[in-house]
Amino acid sequence: MQPFRRLTAIACPLPLTGVDTDQLIPARFMKRTRAEGYGDVLLHDLRFDAAGAPVPDFPLNHPQRQGAAILVTRRNFGTGSSREAAVYALADHGIRCVVAPSFGDIFAANAVNNGLLPARAEEADAEALLALLAGGLTDLTVDLDTCRIQAGEHAVSFAVDPVWRTKLLNGWDDIDLTLHHLPDIDAFVARDRVARPWATPPAA
Incomplete structure (x- = not known):
């Protein structure tokens, strides 16, 4: 993954509470493969009317918000089902950061x-x-180094789980994070073989 350290980008306000994963990507679009992309159906039923025309006053449709990589919203963002495609839709649309007071737990981990x-x-x-x-x-x-957001002359702090912060700063997935601890793992295995030789399977 691409490391996340410092991002300066267009931000889009989404002043809604409780935007759930079914709103982020309605279930009917999940028949697509990931290769087809989900960015054009992000928040589809809020961004488009019944005829498929863009809703003019929806924030992501505003001309000045085109290319937004930061989304600012209200509490309980990403609640609902555990569909990872909700994150795919955001990522494929170009969003790299969502700022909110709270998130659905599974959504945040998927993010x-x-x-x-x-x-x-x-x-x-x-x-x-x-x-x-x-x-x-x-x-x-x-x-992400300082956990600060600069908005013109105004600055605010934010929180993120320390392990998640480490993963994002380095562009690591869970396997990369485990491999980072490989020297400690190898050292434990060596000590354990001495302390409990009977627990080590015989060589094939």
Whole structure:
């Protein structure tokens, strides 16, 4: 995965509470293969009307928000079913960071495993960012080294699980994280062979 350290990009406000995974990608689109991509159906039933035309006042459809890589929203983002395709839809649309006061647990874990940062901000800070973006601010800077978000002259902090932070900073998946501890694992195995020789299977 691509490491995530510092991102300055267009940010899109999504002032909604409880956006669930079925809203992020409606189930009928999950017949697609990953190779086909899910970016064009992200939040489909909110972004488009019944005839398939873009809803003009939906934030992701605004001309100034095209190419957004940061999404700022309200609490309980990504709740609902455990479908990883919800993260695929965000990633394929170009979103690399979602800022919210809280996330669905499975969604957040899936996000990290796909290189997407779930940045947990205090509710008042998320509301402040939403207000700034609604007022015309376009870009935010998200710094994972310092866990800070810069919005013009305004800055807020965010939280992320320390293990997830390590994985994102290095672009690691779970296997990479395990391999990082390989010297410690090898040292344990060597000590254990001395301490418990009877537990080591005989060589084939």
